[in-house]
Amino acid sequence: MDMATDPSVSFWIAAIIATLFVGMSKGGLPMMAMLGVPILSVFIAPGKAAGLLLPMYILADVYAVWLFRHSFSKRNVAILIPAAAIGVVVGFVLVSRVPVEATKLVVALIGLGYLANALRSRLAGDYAARPADVPRGLFWGALAGFTSYISHAGGPPYQAYTLPQRMAKMTFAGTAAIVFAAVNWMKLPFYVLAGQLDWQSLTQISILAPVALFGAWAGYRVTTVLPERAFFVLVNTALGLLSLKLLWEVAEAWL
Template sequence: MEQTAAFWIAAGMATFFVGMSKGGLPMVAMLGVPILSVFIPPAAAAGLLLPMYILADIYAVWLFRGQYSARNLKILIPASAIGILAAFLLVSRVPVEASKLVVALIGLGYLLDALRKRLSGDFRSRPADVPRGLFWGALAGFTSYISHAGGPPFQAYTLPQKLPKMTFAGTATITFACINWMKLPPYVLAGQVTWESLKQISVLAPVALIGAWSGYRVTKWLPERIFFTLVNIALGLLCLKLLSEVAQAWWPGA
């Protein structure tokens, strides 16, 4: 790993955004890996940031204590474990680009459906239920393991419930904290997380914690309507980013 000043500035920025996403701002989560990917391969960047995700998760879970949907957690966490196990067993057979394409289409499909309901005046909420939760939770675990993009399936399931802002953010934080802990052993086995990478990135631990605190404060400060508008915009941008990555991989000359 090239430890230039530019690398450490980029690593610091990526770590701060990781922390902010764990503090309740999922709209900045997509920035971490692309920033580091300027200096190292994306897979290595994802492995390097995973310990920072986990560290920020621990603090963020404490920040959101009491602010979550227990019913959703009871459904989503076991479901995501199933998805992670399936991804671990099938990772060599599932093209990364295929999973990115599925995730992007899921996210865009949800956004189009949400727009249709808004235009038709349908503002009803859809409560948490086990069948849908098992499906979307497993898909979130699967795609998070394969391509680090578990957000769209999670949001496709939880956003229609119209949860309060802090409940939504706390549920997302705790769900993905569990997903990241479950991803750690396979990442270690794959060599994406090593003692050397842990030593190199450990100096940025305070940045992750500051980012989590900052994200939590901004989440509390943002009006509910603006918060969810930003979540939907970020979801759309993430889907477009994933489609761009698929296009570059499948049609490099396009």
């Protein structure tokens, strides 16, 4: 069912909810991002859903970068953005050769692997922060750019690299906002070339734009009032749920 020919109330309700979640994820609640494309995919093809939501990501990114302009890690941004650019280019080149399910499986294993290692460290009493470093940053940043391009799933690789650094919640959220703002701008011309985003999308985009901005504002407000511990519990819980969800999707596709 194509969004240009589906004016149904159900489609617009789903589009508004998906866009709101995208905006909230950019306001500092990354756990909301995993809901956008699946909600819209009930009505339109997943590729089209990703294409429609990309401008919403970009619009919310602009506002989020302004919101977090004083709260981010300069070192992480300097390492991760160039690394992610490599991943985006590789994703564009390999998108027709790498099954989406394979990418989802990798992302799921990364998320679950990180959580298992974090649990092991906690049980062992190892609470030391791991500083940002270039070799790990290049690897995880490139992987985040690649998985973000293939399936809007750059969060788990990013979190696997940044969560062990134990940054303050606003610094963690601000760094993510700036890094993925750059990633989404990098993806835009490739999405246009791939036909996932076209001029017919402009009407829907113009209608949904205020929802994305409101979502970013709402997400930022929630982030500022959440206690530090509760914020990271939510981030880790969402990472686990996303990983399990991706594993389920892979199992459904392959079995």
